[in-house]
Amino acid sequence: MPESGFRFVLRGTDGGARLGECRTPHGVVETPAFMPVGTQGAVKGVLFRDVAAAGVTIVLGNTYHLYLRPGDGLIGRRGGLHRFIGWDGPILTDSGGFQVFSLADRRVITDEGAEFQSHLDGSRHLLTPERTVDIQARLGSDVAMVLDECLAFPATRDEAAAAMQRSLRWAARCRTRLESLRAAPPPEVRMGTPGQAQFGIVQGGVFTDLRRESAEASRAIGFEGYAIGGLSVGEPIDQMYDVVAATTRWLPEDRPRYLMGAGTPEDLVECVSRGVDLFDCVLPTRNARNGQLFTSQGRINIRNARYAEDDRPLDPACRCYTCRHHSRAYLRHLHLAGEMTASALNTLHNLSFYLDTMTRIREAIAFGTFDSLRQELLHPASRLSHDA
């Protein structure tokens, strides 16, 4: 049976923070790392050249969207997602589960899988654990995620336990399917990236004993990495941090931990300190399009009238294209004028801020100064910090 082409190397720690490397079939990702979201095969508003220039090494693709349009079959025939979108670096795909659960009244969940209606044309689809493995195999991402059942917050303990148990049954089926593809892929499932890894997902809501049970059962199945799912969905922030800390404790040291869907710059540093290695979030890109910008001095809402005649860059400490070439006054004008160039420039900046933050985090772990960086990032010294 072919091995996974994926390997995680833990290179050092500083308190709970970990410095590592994910070696994937398409290159190395130094961790802790942040993955921007490229839902439909593009990071909204920017070119992959600029994504790379911002320091991004791995991007996330959404299986739900790509499956519906242009279709995993079409992408597979093009040689997989990397070739189709023109991004040579590592790609992680989610399972599609989260988007399906977000469809609310247009989906039905059973043990078999999730039946749903497309948001595009109302067509009916059944997403099973086996099918999400097949779809992601055709997409050829470097890391595929198992199908899990996501819950909104708040959920009762019984609801959280039931969803967690179902997620474990689905995870086992996903693993079995991937192993069967690795051993002998059927003609209809050409694996775009033969060394594709698969991550399990720990569920259990805010109940730490359920999280422990889910983590241990996931380890028993055995994956190349483990995600923490079902957080950043509305629970109080301190509770999220507690659940993260309670979950990483039960995960193996020698596998990467991926916190799904978080978060703010503060979330990144707090969860790195609790042992998380990988993050994804729409926040830097979506906020950029809305004119909400992250800077070393706090957040900026570029619509604010105080920036109308402000000739300074967004962030004097930033070296991104936007900060080297343009003023707050210009960015405010473009945003208010509805120019799509505003989204492009703002996205470049926010991505750079996130990626620079991850670089600083990795350097601080390497030098044993993570805790002082953490204090600095949590308390930016500026009057700007309440602007947004």
Add this chain to the structure above:
Amino acid sequence: MPESGFRFVLRGTDGGARLGECRTPHGVVETPAFMPVGTQGAVKGVLFRDVAAAGVTIVLGNTYHLYLRPGDGLIGRRGGLHRFIGWDGPILTDSGGFQVFSLADRRVITDEGAEFQSHLDGSRHLLTPERTVDIQARLGSDVAMVLDECLAFPATRDEAAAAMQRSLRWAARCRTRLESLRAAPPPEVRMGTPGQAQFGIVQGGVFTDLRRESAEASRAIGFEGYAIGGLSVGEPIDQMYDVVAATTRWLPEDRPRYLMGAGTPEDLVECVSRGVDLFDCVLPTRNARNGQLFTSQGRINIRNARYAEDDRPLDPACRCYTCRHHSRAYLRHLHLAGEMTASALNTLHNLSFYLDTMTRIREAIAFGTFDSLRQELLHPASRLSHDA
């Protein structure tokens, strides 16, 4: 009285086609040249870095839009349009007249000027010849345009003659105002670019005797360059070419000729052959956003199903970022998915195609092979040419 910092040098001809150089306070523009439209201080969907990489040397700004938002006062206080938008190269601004005339029932034209209601908030404004000179002086463009009265096609001979005569009266007032600013700018009009040039505009509709009268009267006033206005507004294409040829005949050899608002790649080559040096048009950028792409093999409508699994670049002969990195299949997907990255990639390509075409035109004039290039550009050998 300070001189204009603008100078045109005619370097050679090939038939009616002219090879030249516009030397402006912000750099040299080799002509024939195409100016992309940066209406509100940005070329829609792309960064100025990419605009420059496509070969653009001069961009057009729309005075109407910039006057209303963010305002010529604000831009002037920022040091002028170049510094405000972060583009160091030459900029030409129109007078705002064309946009005001497009407001149809929300404007009243008298000899004094054009009174109009803002499309943004309904506020009332009066654009006079003197005011458009002042506004463009504050913007600090390298080339400012006189205010002219534009007519829709068809117009009667009397209408065309009246508008042409009024445009001449306005042109004379614009010249007087600029000369007074050059001699002693009042405190409220700081000239953003002291060597700013001013171009007259030849009107007269499709009536070649009116065009001659307008051209000769404009020469008598005396400008650093001459535009041909009021074309590409719906008249038959051959009539446009005839009027261009009939107009350039009466314009001085030693000043640049600028055909406003045209056109297609075919328009560029046909009008270069009739002695035009400068062009602007929204076509490459607007069509890009609509998925209409120009290639050396004809036009492509990227929505077309035939491109769904087409792994080729848009134009195998093109070296732009889009063609070097992405396939037609990917571009079609992004366009159908409504991703703004589609607009960015398509705009990069169309601009590159237009600018490459201008480079080829200049090279052909230099080598005396313009006519064979003209034949090639008018008859691309491909089955694609009727795709759009």
